[in-house]
Amino acid sequence: MTLLTNARILTVDPQMREIANGWIHIKDGVISALGEGAAPADVASSANDVLDMGGDLIMPGMVNTHCHLAMTLFRGLGEDIDDRLYRYILPLERDCVTAPVVAAGSRLAALEMIRGGVTTVADMYYFEAEVGRAIAQSGMRGIVGQTLGDFDAPDHDTFDEAFALTDALVEEFDGHPLVIASIAPHAPYSTGIKIMARVAAWAEAHPKNPVQMHLAESDAEMAWCAEHHNARPVEVVARAGLLRPGLIAAHCLHINEAEAAELAGHGVGVAHNARSNGKAGRGIAPIEMMRAAGVTVGIATDGAMSGNTLDLFAQLAPASMFQKILGHSRSVLPARQLIRMATIEGARVLGMGDQIGSLEPGKSADLIRIALDDPRVQPIYDIYSTLVFALNASDVRATMVAGQWLMRGREVHTLDQARVVAEAIQVAGDFNRRIEALDRSMT
Amino acid sequence: MTLLTNARILTVDPQMREIANGWIHIKDGVISALGEGAAPADVASSANDVLDMGGDLIMPGMVNTHCHLAMTLFRGLGEDIDDRLYRYILPLERDCVTAPVVAAGSRLAALEMIRGGVTTVADMYYFEAEVGRAIAQSGMRGIVGQTLGDFDAPDHDTFDEAFALTDALVEEFDGHPLVIASIAPHAPYSTGIKIMARVAAWAEAHPKNPVQMHLAESDAEMAWCAEHHNARPVEVVARAGLLRPGLIAAHCLHINEAEAAELAGHGVGVAHNARSNGKAGRGIAPIEMMRAAGVTVGIATDGAMSGNTLDLFAQLAPASMFQKILGHSRSVLPARQLIRMATIEGARVLGMGDQIGSLEPGKSADLIRIALDDPRVQPIYDIYSTLVFALNASDVRATMVAGQWLMRGREVHTLDQARVVAEAIQVAGDFNRRIEALDRSMT
Numbered sequence: 001m002t003l004l005t006n007a008r009i010l011t012v013d014p015q016m017r018e019i020a021n022g023w024i025h026i027k028d029g030v031i032s033a034l035g036e037g038a039a040p041a042d043v044a045s046s047a048n049d050v051l052d053m054g055g056d057l058i059m060p061g062m063v064n065t066h067c068h069l070a071m072t073l074f075r076g077l078g079e080d081i082d083d084r085l086y087r088y089i090l091p092l093e094r095d096c097v098t099a100p101v102v103a104a105g106s107r108l109a110a111l112e113m114i115r116g117g118v119t120t121v122a123d124m125y126y127f128e129a130e131v132g133r134a135i136a137q138s139g140m141r142g143i144v145g146q147t148l149g150d151f152d153a154p155d156h157d158t159f160d161e162a163f164a165l166t167d168a169l170v171e172e173f174d175g176h177p178l179v180i181a182s183i184a185p186h187a188p189y190s191t192g193i194k195i196m197a198r199v200a201a202w203a204e205a206h207p208k209n210p211v212q213m214h215l216a217e218s219d220a221e222m223a224w225c226a227e228h229h230n231a232r233p234v235e236v237v238a239r240a241g242l243l244r245p246g247l248i249a250a251h252c253l254h255i256n257e258a259e260a261a262e263l264a265g266h267g268v269g270v271a272h273n274a275r276s277n278g279k280a281g282r283g284i285a286p287i288e289m290m291r292a293a294g295v296t297v298g299i300a301t302d303g304a305m306s307g308n309t310l311d312l313f314a315q316l317a318p319a320s321m322f323q324k325i326l327g328h329s330r331s332v333l334p335a336r337q338l339i340r341m342a343t344i345e346g347a348r349v350l351g352m353g354d355q356i357g358s359l360e361p362g363k364s365a366d367l368i369r370i371a372l373d374d375p376r377v378q379p380i381y382d383i384y385s386t387l388v389f390a391l392n393a394s395d396v397r398a399t400m401v402a403g404q405w406l407m408r409g410r411e412v413h414t415l416d417q418a419r420v421v422a423e424a425i426q427v428a429g430d431f432n433r434r435i436e437a438l439d440r441s442m443t
Numbered sequence: 444m445t446l447l448t449n450a451r452i453l454t455v456d457p458q459m460r461e462i463a464n465g466w467i468h469i470k471d472g473v474i475s476a477l478g479e480g481a482a483p484a485d486v487a488s489s490a491n492d493v494l495d496m497g498g499d500l501i502m503p504g505m506v507n508t509h510c511h512l513a514m515t516l517f518r519g520l521g522e523d524i525d526d527r528l529y530r531y532i533l534p535l536e537r538d539c540v541t542a543p544v545v546a547a548g549s550r551l552a553a554l555e556m557i558r559g560g561v562t563t564v565a566d567m568y569y570f571e572a573e574v575g576r577a578i579a580q581s582g583m584r585g586i587v588g589q590t591l592g593d594f595d596a597p598d599h600d601t602f603d604e605a606f607a608l609t610d611a612l613v614e615e616f617d618g619h620p621l622v623i624a625s626i627a628p629h630a631p632y633s634t635g636i637k638i639m640a641r642v643a644a645w646a647e648a649h650p651k652n653p654v655q656m657h658l659a660e661s662d663a664e665m666a667w668c669a670e671h672h673n674a675r676p677v678e679v680v681a682r683a684g685l686l687r688p689g690l691i692a693a694h695c696l697h698i699n700e701a702e703a704a705e706l707a708g709h710g711v712g713v714a715h716n717a718r719s720n721g722k723a724g725r726g727i728a729p730i731e732m733m734r735a736a737g738v739t740v741g742i743a744t745d746g747a748m749s750g751n752t753l754d755l756f757a758q759l760a761p762a763s764m765f766q767k768i769l770g771h772s773r774s775v776l777p778a779r780q781l782i783r784m785a786t787i788e789g790a791r792v793l794g795m796g797d798q799i800g801s802l803e804p805g806k807s808a809d810l811i812r813i814a815l816d817d818p819r820v821q822p823i824y825d826i827y828s829t830l831v832f833a834l835n836a837s838d839v840r841a842t843m844v845a846g847q848w849l850m851r852g853r854e855v856h857t858l859d860q861a862r863v864v865a866e867a868i869q870v871a872g873d874f875n876r877r878i879e880a881l882d883r884s885m886t
Contacts, residue, residue: 075821076828080777111818278764279832281772308832311819318761321721329724334523375554376754376836378518378864379871385519389722389751393819394837421821428822 002026002365002403003039003047008372010059010383012343012358016336018383024058026365029403033361053369056397057383059339060358061119061366062312063346064301066212066250066271068125069134070097070105071303072112072310073427077435087442088435089305090151093126096434097154101427102127106134108424109310111415114138114406116311116393117368122248122271122300122350124184124212126155128169132179139406139414141366143248143350144169145184145212148191148199159195163202170209177402180209187214188236189224196240203246210246210351213237216259217251218282234259243268246351250300253277253285257293260286264294269349272341274319275309276302284322288333298346299338311393312342320388335384369398445469445808445846446482446490451815453502453826455786455801459779461826467501469808472846476804496812499840500826502782503801504562504809505755506789507744509655509693509714511568512577513540513548514746515555515753516870520878530885531878532748533594536569539877540597544870545570549577551867552753554858557581557849559754559836560811565691565714565743565793567627567655569598571612575622582849582857584809586691586793587612588627588655591634591642602638606645613652620845623652630657631679632667639683646689653689653794656680659702660694661725677702686711689794693743696720696728700736703729707737712792715784717762718752719745727765731776741789742781754836755785763831778827812841 004026009019011034023039025032025047033043044050074092078084102125113121123131124145135142146169147153148162156162169181183206185191185199191213203211216222216233225233234255237243245267252270255263263270272287287297299319301310316338323333347357356366370387372380374395380386399407406414447469452462454477466482468475468490476486487493517535521527545568556564566574567588578585589612590596591605599605612624626649628634628642634656646654659665659676668676676697680686688710695713698706706713715730730740742762744753759781766776790800799809813830815823817838823829842850849857 073822075824075833077824079825079828080774082772082774084773108818108821115818275760275764275832278768279760279773281767281770281775283768283771308828309819311835314760314835317718317722317757318764321718321761324724325721325726327724328726329525330527330722331523331525332724373864374837375551375558375860375864375867376752378551379516379868381518381520381871381875382522385522385751389718390518392754392757392835392837394817394835417818421816421818424818425822428824432824 001047002049002051003044004051004053004058005039006055007053007058008055009034009359010057010339011360012060012340013360021055024359026403029365031359031361031363031365034359057370057372058359058367059370060343060356061368061399061401062117062342063298063350063357064113064118064121064310064312065248065298065346065349066273066300066302067109067121067123067310068303068305069109069121069123069131070102070125071305072109073101073105073424073431074303074305075308077305077431088438091438092431092434093154094152096431097126099127099130103130103134104423104427106131107138107415107420110134110138110140111412111417111420112310114140114399114412115396115410116313117370117396117399118310118312119366119368119399119401120347120350120352120356122212124182126153128165129172132169132173132181136176136179137414139178139401139404141178141356141401143180143182143210143212144173145182147184147186148195149186150190150192170206182210182212184212187217187221188233189221193236193240196237196242200241200244203244210248211242212248213250215249215252216254222254232259234262238262248349251277251285252290253282255286255290257289260290260293260295263290268295270295270297271300271349272297272319273300273302273307274315274322276306278318278322279307284326286326288323288327296345296348297341298349299342313391313393316342316388335382335388338388339384365403366401368396368400371395371397444490445492445494446487447494447496447501448482449498450496450501451498452477452802453500454803455503455783456803464498467802469846472808474802474804474806474808477802500813500815501802501810502813503786503799504811504842504844505560505785506741506793506800507556507561507564507753507755508691508741508789508792509716509743509745510552510564510566510753511746511748512552512564512566512574513545513568514748515552516544516548516867516874517746517748518751520748520874531881534881535874535877536597537595539874540569542570542573546573546577547866547870549574550581550858550863553577553581553583554855554860554863555753557583557842557855558839558853559756560813560839560842561753561755562809562811562842562844563790563793563795563799565655567625569596571608572615575612575616575624579619579622580857582621582844582847584621584799584844586623586625586653586655587616588625590627590629591638592629593633593635613649625653625655627655630660630664631676632664636679636683639680639685643684643687646687653691654685655691656693658692658695659697665697675702677705681705691792694720694728695733696725698729698733700732703733703736703738706733711738713738713740714743714792715740715762716743716745716750717758717765719749721761721765722750727769729769731766731770739788739791740784741792742785756834756836759785759831778825778831781831782827808846809844811839811843814838814840
């Protein structure tokens, strides 16, 4: 039993209760009680590990609702090049992405997220069992989605093979305390209506395993849906029967008010990737409109190929500014709402709202400790504003999932940092040699 | 004489030369030579201080082209409130902003910037001698501008008084190696054409002292210029004769192509405040269009009341994404251009392009050392992309201005961090009490 004392606590509970100085008691990985001031004598005496937080902030661990962990290995590759997907990424995935590469990239990603205060992540990629194993090793919580697509994916040639990989994934992680298997049709244009309908049937038979998908992300997707189905992406997915509770829809940039109502009505959650969308020049997802329509929206980093960082703090200011620009007002999407989206609302998007995302008795002890003493951070008038606009990932001092410290004093316990970084640099060397060959073949 | 060895060097010189592993020799605060590999024997033997950079990155110190240092004390105050300027900020400035308050806020700002790799800053505020003294104490390089405005400024009641303060500022910092006095008419709507014309005459008589001004920032300014002069802000300033070399124009959000050509033709530099503009919901300044028209554009943080941080790294990704969104393409404003804007082009905006902003023999040794070993940063395919999208202020390990280390090992030598932060928190307490009184008087 662990007792954290002398902490400034943001609960992100339904009342958004803030505790200027208080304590949290953790038993069997679960928050058993928390309160203001000093812990009651019976609570204090029951704890075998009493830790003084030195006035630091304790808040729920953050939830990254859409990521491709292994793509940390592509961070900054083909930067600023419009056709980089076809020129570099797809050839590299076909030629160089293997199970060990996915494992190496996933470890790097988990390391980065733990150091940045992310405790839960939803992933979709290939060789997904490797992603699940890396997340399990890291001690993070994760949803791991086997991707299905009609391009030459590195781990399957046919959709039948992809479904078989998904079933194996479900079997491997059945009952795992931290990792949940998921199915991830890539996008309407790369999966097609028939396969999406098959995924919907699969999902019906697997109520514990969420579905993840890119949706309404790009102009090219809009054009494909118009050409092939005379419809917009949401309508295409609806026709396949895939608009359902448990669907995690990433991006949702091209969404109108009727579609937002439809997503809300079907209990679809949205993963908002502000930096990824912005960096690609795609535009601004209308998340404030979607939230007003009742859609639950979480914050996401996307893969580091698209957003370059798995630092969820780095998403908050852009996500806020984008909506203020769209709404032409400083008051749109206040800072506290962004912290809700990065924690409890993200948890709801992943179907975990009853288990994580806020600090309340009965919830898992997934929490982070943040230093507030940097000159960059002071003074503090509004702690939510501080978190959104002034803090950065390096201010996270410790990270706990299910009562286990994954990092303390900025030292990650579950992964060997030097080795993980060295592995990643080695893989990048292989990628670079392949890129040089690709560039030569084009000239 | 100092010799830095084993460094990865970004020169940001006209050829954008990069040195994978090299050395920099510094004599009397000036870069005397730099090169690849090991330093030549005569260079090495002349140095009395040889420092191994351990493969870290050395690049020019960054240039913050528009700031209000003392407003760090307002960081996050009145967040998300549309009328916060009239409701909180102006009353607080009238009632609480004194010379000691400005000194305290300026020290906090200098501390934050040194720790974030900013070596030069352009400031405009009140009690500007205090700002200049704080910058001088910190060892940074700065332009300090006495603000002139027709609202109840905290340090002057009339424009005559403001001009007198400016003259005293010029006298105090005449010949100072690091601090340059400047005059800062607040904005077209708060200064008026007659005063701007008087400023233009003053500037003509003081060729070494730049002029700073907010320009074309808000809808309200557009409306004021239309109502009073049947013109847009650039035209109003032109009529006053103030469009001239040495004018540092902050924001420039409402600029059309003809106005961009006019700014370029008159040698006006622009300070781009991406986060400040975005947070206010004002929109996106068309800096890519301005650059194409020949305008020199630097990066800026604005005051922490508006942008919440003086971390120039935190400006780079938003500045990039905003232009990519405007241009609807990933290829707009490549990462390397942002690094140029944050260094050499910012230096040119401030009229210091021959002295700082790049690492070249004969230039001042204003440079920063950056660690690249964080998992968040690796792998690196494109160092400019890494700087813009993956690094943060906490990765800056050391900061040097004119050959003097202001920070080493993240320890600032010129300011007492604990004391500066404590002072700032104390002032914020006074502000909070005044805010409570203001809120009571409104209800």
